[in-house]
Amino acid sequence: MTPVPARPARGSQTGRPMLAAFDLLGRRWALRILWELRGGPVGFRALQQRCDDVSPTVLNTRLGELREAGLIWQDEAKAHDLTALGRDLQRALKPLQAWSERWAAQT
Amino acid sequence: MTPVPARPARGSQTGRPMLAAFDLLGRRWALRILWELRGGPVGFRALQQRCDDVSPTVLNTRLGELREAGLIWQDEAKAHDLTALGRDLQRALKPLQAWSERWAAQT
DNA sequence: CTCAGTGCTACGGTTTTCATAGCATCGGCA
DNA sequence: TGCCGATGCTATGAAAACCGTAGCACTGAG
Numbered sequence: 001m002t003p004v005p006a007r008p009a010r011g012s013q014t015g016r017p018m019l020a021a022f023d024l025l026g027r028r029w030a031l032r033i034l035w036e037l038r039g040g041p042v043g044f045r046a047l048q049q050r051c052d053d054v055s056p057t058v059l060n061t062r063l064g065e066l067r068e069a070g071l072i073w074q075d076e077a078k079a080h081d082l083t084a085l086g087r088d089l090q091r092a093l094k095p096l097q098a099w100s101e102r103w104a105a106q107t
Numbered sequence: 108m109t110p111v112p113a114r115p116a117r118g119s120q121t122g123r124p125m126l127a128a129f130d131l132l133g134r135r136w137a138l139r140i141l142w143e144l145r146g147g148p149v150g151f152r153a154l155q156q157r158c159d160d161v162s163p164t165v166l167n168t169r170l171g172e173l174r175e176a177g178l179i180w181q182d183e184a185k186a187h188d189l190t191a192l193g194r195d196l197q198r199a200l201k202p203l204q205a206w207s208e209r210w211a212a213q214t
Numbered sequence: 215c216t217c218a219g220t221g222c223t224a225c226g227g228t229t230t231t232c233a234t235a236g237c238a239t240c241g242g243c244a
Numbered sequence: 245t246g247c248c249g250a251t252g253c254t255a256t257g258a259a260a261a262c263c264g265t266a267g268c269a270c271t272g273a274g
Contacts, residue, residue, distance in 0.1 A: 005211030017207035022138045028230095028262070031129040044221050055263045060222065070214065078221065085213060092206035099199035100124035104112030106192060107177065135231070135261095151252050162232050167253060185252065 002068040041079035109175040136161050148186035
């Protein structure tokens with residue numbers, strides 16, 4: 001079951017957007033998949049390789065969820081790509097990258 | 108096994124900080140736990156309730172990972188709280204909240 | 215009309231997460 | 245002193261998620 005802002009998130013009463021986002025992005029490979037799509041459309045097998053050979057089952061499940069959530073879509077050649085909303089999220093995740101480098105520096 | 112920036116992340120060769128962050132934050136409840144700690148130290152059972160009664164096993168596992176990663180710590184009263192690094196991450200996650208509201212608005 | 219490449223699904227085994235019960239400890243408070 | 249509720253957390257089996265591999269259907273190049 002794909003989390004969307006309206007519907008209550010897994011393990012939550014209220015459908016608060018942030019909690020739905022946590023539910024969606026807190027699934028394995030979800031963040032990574034979005035990340036690997038940052039440079040334009042990618043085919044299934046290429047995407048799989050970029051994600052360190054994630055198993056196709058999970059990859060396809062995540063792609064389905066992200067598609068249903070409106071973050072990605074498939075073009076006519078079946079390549080997976082970010083939607084405007086997905087690119088928006090991408091930008092929102094930018095500070096996370098900066099943080100991760102501070103994290104690395106501190107350790 | 109807790110992901111830290113130096114060590115390679117789960118399912119990754121390189122130990123790129125961003126991938127380690129994805130691994131750490133892509134585990135269930137991890138983001139939520141950090142989020143619920145935004146207002147200061149919280150005890151175990153209170154935190155569990157705020158996280159929609161997450162099972163204590165997972166909560167404790169996540170807390171251990173986040174502690175090992177240096178994002179949270181325990182004060183003398185055993186209450187869980189963000190470290191400076193954790194608060195830093197908190198700030199980095201701020202745009203995500205804004206995004207989630209745009210997401211909700213669009214759906 | 216092969217043949218390599220692609221998108222994806224089926225299947226069974228392993229890992230993660232879950233729900234519940236319970237232990238040990240620590241204040242109040244009589 | 246002995247009880248009582250609350251707290252931090254662990255143990256244990258069941259459910260769900262995830263994984264690796266094999267393979268099907270299709271498409272375009274040669």
